[in-house]
């Protein structure tokens with residue numbers, strides 16, 4: 001990356017906070033993977049646009065990191081720029097910025113007696129990441145509660161995108177080419193919401209190894225089937241490669257015992273795929 005030094009100079013000149021060779025593992029819930037050559041935390045939206053502009057000029061690829069909850073970073077790390085919207089975390093009523101922690105937002109809105117997000121009880125990550133990937137599960141997805149998002153193109157232009165145009169689908173959206181800056185959510189007063197939240201959360205705690213180092217569900221559910229059940233039925237609970245193993249609580253989760261590398265995880269993914277006769281597509285992002 002010949003233009004690396006000039007990109008760093010640009011950031012310094014504009015006082016955009018960044019670090020070089022930042023280990024990414026601590027920024028993910030799985031705690032695996034190598035460093036980012038540039039790790040940038042813009043202070044505001046204008047700085048996000050500046051980063052894109054400079055990256056384009058310097059021909060450096062940009063990736064946006066949310067809460068790092070659904071991500072496996074390769075051991076060799078990322079050669080370009082990783083942008084984390086750490087400082088974009090304001091909430092004003094139903095409007096919330098991308099860097100806001102999802103679990104906190106869900107809990108707050110439920111405690112305020114508003115429904116819309118309770119289906120996301122126990123889902124980690126950031127609001128921006130959750131919206132981009134349409135996080136959710138059996139009880140509902142975040143896309144259903146989004147009125148619109150404000151998103152930036154990689155050219156630095158901000159656009160308001162309504163729910164329909166955002167194209168929410170199973171663990172995805174049409175927002176991949178954008179950086180979500182903020183979302184406006186449909187939150188409706190609902191007396192029963194607290195009980196529903198508690199129920200969803202406790203069911204999730206019973207079924208899933210929450211609190212362990214993992215990236216959540218590794219594989220998408222194949223149409224009409226359950227990836228977790230398939231992996232379980234093929235006797236793979238507890239299967240291990242190095243420091244990574246298939247959870248005994250939920251077979252679609254892989255756990256890092258504290259010593260796993262990304263390479264352990266990928267070898268475990270291969271092992272599972274060889275043993276399960278149905279094609280399993282990764283649900284996690286890989287960098």
Ligand code: EPU
Nearest residue numbers: 137138139207216217219220221226228229232249250251
């Ligand atoms: N099952 C097994 N063995 C297992 C795991 C599951 O037999 O080890 C069975 C369960 O008994 C159940 C079925 O498989 O009959 C489905 O399992 P579960 O109810 O746990 O839901 P899931 O389809 O595995 C989905 C999402 C989760 C989300 C939950 C709850 C996917 C790939 N997974 O799980 O999302 O939390 O519903 O809403 O869509 C994630 O995205 O990271 C994630 C965990």
